[in-house]
Amino acid sequence: MKRYWKWAIAISIAVPVLLLVFLLATGERGLSSGKRSKPRTSFEPRDVATYQVTGPEAERLGWSADRLAAMLDYLSRLSADAFVIVTDGEIVASLGPLDTVYNVHSVRKAMLNAVVGQHVGDAPDELPLDATLEQLGIDDEPDPLTPLQRQATVLHLVRSMSGINHPAAAEGGLTADKDKRLGHDENQPGSVWAYNNWDYNALTTILEEQTGQSVAEAFKSGIADPLGFQDFSEESVSRSVELDLSQHPAAAFRLSARDLARFGQLYLDGGVVDGKAVLPATWIDRISNDYVDTGMPGLRGGHGYLWWIPDAETGLPEGSFFGWGLGQQAVFVVPVWDTVIVHQSDTTEFIKRWLNLQREGVDGDTALEQIVVECLQKGGPAIEFCREHRFTSRREFDGLISLIADARLSD
Known part of the structure; x- marks a missing residue:
C-alpha cells in the first residue's frame, strides 16, 4: 500500500510537468507571449454559476459592471473551474464553487516563499539567507555538488540563481530552458537566473532541516491557521521524492479558491492579519523590488522570490506579481488595485x-x-x-487577462 501511495503522489506531480513539456513544444506555454490578445473562442458558455456585484457597487470598487459581465461570459467559455476577483476585501466577480480544492501545481513556489519568509533569520532554527549550502551541510545524491556549487547561498536558491543544473524531483522532462540558460558546466552562484526545480526542492530540504518542521506543518501553523483557511489540512500537502535523481523532495499543494484568495490577501495587506504581523512586510517588498529580468515577455517578464512579475504589456499595473501553475492555476496580487485574482482549473x-x-x-x-x-x-x-476539461490555452488566458485589465476603471 505504501508503494502505491508513493507512486500515486509521484504521478500527481510528475505527469502535469510532462504535459507542460508538450505544451511548451507546441507553443501553448500557458503564459502570456507579451501581446494583448483579442479575446476569442469558438466555445459556447458552460452551465457554470457566476456572480458579480451590481453596477454602483462595481464602480465603487473601481470596476465596470458591463465589462465584468463580458469578462465572465468569456471565462465561462474556457475550462475554468473556480475564479474570483477580490477588491478591498469584497468579492467583485466569481465563477464556480470557491470551496473545492484543486492541485495548484507550480503555485506551490509561492507557498514556499511564505514559509521561508517566516523563518528567515540567524537563530539555530531559522534560515540565514547568506549561509552557503556547504555551511548548511547540503549536498545531493546520486550526483554530488562540486565545491563551487556548494558556495551557493539560501538567497541564491530563493532568487533562482544558484546556477546548479542538476536533475530534480517533479521536474519531468522540463529541462530545455534550464539547460539553455545554465549549460552543463559550473556557474558562479548568483551569475545566472533559471527557473530551476532543483533550487526550490533544495530550499524545501533546508527549510525542513533548519526548522524541524515539514512544509505541511510549517504552512498550516504559520499561514493557514492565522489566515483562517477553511479547506486546508496537512494532508493537503503531498511530497514527491525521486531518489534516482535527487535526494531533495518536491512539496505539492491542493487548495481552494477562497483559501488562495486569503493567501493573496496576506501579501496585499503587507503580511498583517488582524493587526498581527504574519509575514514580514520587508520580505513581501523584495518580490517586486528585487526581481530578475527573465528575458521573456508578458506575464513572465520578471521573477522575484518565487513569484512571477508581469510586464506592462499585460495590462496589469506596476508592482503586480503572481504565482502560476500548470492548467492556468494562478493567484495574482495587484496592490495598485487593492485586488487579488484567483484562477483554477481541474487537471484531473x-x-x-x-x-x-x-x-x-x-x-x-x-x-x-x-x-x-x-x-x-x-x-x-x-x-x-x-x-469542460480541456486546458485553457496561452492565447485564451491572454484574452482573460486582457478583459480583466479592460474591466478596471482608470485609477
Whole structure:
C-alpha cells in the first residue's frame, strides 16, 4: 500500500510537468507571449454559476459592471473551474464553487516563499539567507555538488540563481530552458537566473532541516491557521521524492479558491492579519523590488522570490506579481488595485485521458498531441470533454487577462 501511495503522489506531480513539456513544444506555454490578445473562442458558455456585484457597487470598487459581465461570459467559455476577483476585501466577480480544492501545481513556489519568509533569520532554527549550502551541510545524491556549487547561498536558491543544473524531483522532462540558460558546466552562484526545480526542492530540504518542521506543518501553523483557511489540512500537502535523481523532495499543494484568495490577501495587506504581523512586510517588498529580468515577455517578464512579475504589456499595473501553475492555476496580487485574482482549473480528467490512451498503446507524446488537437479542431466545442476539461490555452488566458485589465476603471 505504501508503494502505491508513493507512486500515486509521484504521478500527481510528475505527469502535469510532462504535459507542460508538450505544451511548451507546441507553443501553448500557458503564459502570456507579451501581446494583448483579442479575446476569442469558438466555445459556447458552460452551465457554470457566476456572480458579480451590481453596477454602483462595481464602480465603487473601481470596476465596470458591463465589462465584468463580458469578462465572465468569456471565462465561462474556457475550462475554468473556480475564479474570483477580490477588491478591498469584497468579492467583485466569481465563477464556480470557491470551496473545492484543486492541485495548484507550480503555485506551490509561492507557498514556499511564505514559509521561508517566516523563518528567515540567524537563530539555530531559522534560515540565514547568506549561509552557503556547504555551511548548511547540503549536498545531493546520486550526483554530488562540486565545491563551487556548494558556495551557493539560501538567497541564491530563493532568487533562482544558484546556477546548479542538476536533475530534480517533479521536474519531468522540463529541462530545455534550464539547460539553455545554465549549460552543463559550473556557474558562479548568483551569475545566472533559471527557473530551476532543483533550487526550490533544495530550499524545501533546508527549510525542513533548519526548522524541524515539514512544509505541511510549517504552512498550516504559520499561514493557514492565522489566515483562517477553511479547506486546508496537512494532508493537503503531498511530497514527491525521486531518489534516482535527487535526494531533495518536491512539496505539492491542493487548495481552494477562497483559501488562495486569503493567501493573496496576506501579501496585499503587507503580511498583517488582524493587526498581527504574519509575514514580514520587508520580505513581501523584495518580490517586486528585487526581481530578475527573465528575458521573456508578458506575464513572465520578471521573477522575484518565487513569484512571477508581469510586464506592462499585460495590462496589469506596476508592482503586480503572481504565482502560476500548470492548467492556468494562478493567484495574482495587484496592490495598485487593492485586488487579488484567483484562477483554477481541474487537471484531473485531462491527466486521466492521457494515461488511458497510453494504456491503449499510444505513446505519451502522441497521446498528448491527440488530446490537444482534438479540442482545437472544428468539432472540438461539441465534445463534452473539450467543453469542460480541456486546458485553457496561452492565447485564451491572454484574452482573460486582457478583459480583466479592460474591466478596471482608470485609477
